[in-house]
Amino acid sequence: MRAEKNLNTLIYFAIICILAKECCGVTVGEDKRSCPVCEEQITVLEIASSGSYIYNRESKYDLIYCPYDDPEFIWMCPYCGYAQVAGYFADLSSVEKNELKDFLSTKWEPASPNDISIEAPNDISAIEMRFDQAILVNKFLEKDEDFWAWFNRVLIFHYRKIDPDKAKTFAVDEIELLQKGKGKFDDPEKSRAYLLGEYNRMIGNSELARKHLYQALKVDTVSEIKHANTALIILNFMLFFSLLFTWIKKGLKKKNRVIYTIVAIIVFACCSFIQYWIPELVRQKEYMNNYYNEIIYDRLRLPDRQSE
Numbered sequence: 272m273r274a275e276k277n278l279n280t281l282i283y284f285a286i287i288c289i290l291a292k293e294c295c296g297v298t299v300g301e302d303k304r305s306c307p308v309c310e311e312q313i314t315v316l317e318i319a320s321s322g323s324y325i326y327n328r329e330s331k332y333d334l335i336y337c338p339y340d341d342p343e344f345i346w347m348c349p350y351c352g353y354a355q356v357a358g359y360f361a362d363l364s365s366v367e368k369n370e371l372k373d374f375l376s377t378k379w380e381p382a383s384p385n386d387i388s389i390e391a392p393n394d395i396s397a398i399e400m401r402f403d404q405a406i407l408v409n410k411f412l413e414k415d416e417d418f419w420a421w422f423n424r425v426l427i428f429h430y431r432k433i434d435p436d437k438a439k440t441f442a443v444d445e446i447e448l449l450q451k452g453k454g455k456f457d458d459p460e461k462s463r464a465y466l467l468g469e470y471n472r473m474i475g476n477s478e479l480a481r482k483h484l485y486q487a488l489k490v491d492t493v494s495e496i497k498h499a500n501t502a503l504i505i506l507n508f509m510l511f512f513s514l515l516f517t518w519i520k521k522g523l524k525k526k527n528r529v530i531y532t533i534v535a536i537i538v539f540a541c542c543s544f545i546q547y548w549i550p551e552l553v554r555q556k557e558y559m560n561n562y563y564n565e566i567i568y569d570r571l572r573l574p575d576r577q578s579e
């Protein structure tokens with residue numbers, strides 16, 4: 272799950288960038304890669320430079336971000352039929368590589384690059400072919416539920432446009448995973464409550480959806496840091512008074528007083544270091560909280576049962 276965690280961190284900071292209005296453009300370009308299964312050279316799309324405005328794109332309602340709002344970033348090999356999301360493409364052990372090669376040879380006839388290319392944004396059959404192969408591959412690899420809690424949302428985002436009924440079947444699967452606490456998020460409680468609201472809304476459970484969406488609004492990720500700050504201030508006061516007590520109490524050895532003083536200074540320095548960063552952490556959490564709240568309000572304003 273390392274790739275996903277790194278991705279989450281990248282998303283987190285990129286969202287902060289957009290909220291700080293530090294925007295730049297996004298460009299993509301073609302690149303050559305060796306297929307990790309059959310080792311043929313294939314052409315894939317790569318991000319050449321990224322910009323933070325992408326976090327305000329439509330895919331934010333599934334908490335899915337660039338490049339996975341573009342089906343071309345499900346990389347696919349036309350020769351062996353291996354398809355995988357770009358960030359996981361090369362993540363195969365030699366055992367998995369050999370097993371996949373045998374498995375795919377029973378499921379895929381070698382094709383040419385033109386057969387799998389997505390010629391237009393609405394080239395539904397080519398898009399579905401990539402998703403179907405990626406689902407097949409990831410089921411074969413027995414990816415864990417945290418992966419599926421993320422990948423389902425990629426599928427939901429794309430199927431909203433090309434097959435809304437299919438999007439709903441993935442939404443049902445996603446609700447089940449979210450209820451089990453699956454999926455990696457920087458703000459897990461708020462993100463899961465929002466997504467449970469959004470997907471219940473999609474499948475027509477309007478009352479339950481509103482309950483989850485209001486619950487998501489109530490989750491205040493900022494107060495946790497403020498509470499931590501208060502705890503550190505109390506700890507510093509306790510340190511000060513216990514230090515005072517150590518020096519005024521009669522009968523203690525000087526050596527013990529000195530050792531305790533050194534320990535107290537070290538703890539105080541650590542607390543002060545953490546406290547120095549707290550205003551910045553609070554600022555970042557407030558940005559994120561507002562970002563999520565805007566998404567939640569957008570969904571609360573939608574009429575019931577609307578899937579877009």
Ligand SMILES: [Zn+2]
Nearest residue numbers: 306309348351
């Ligand atoms: Zn291949």
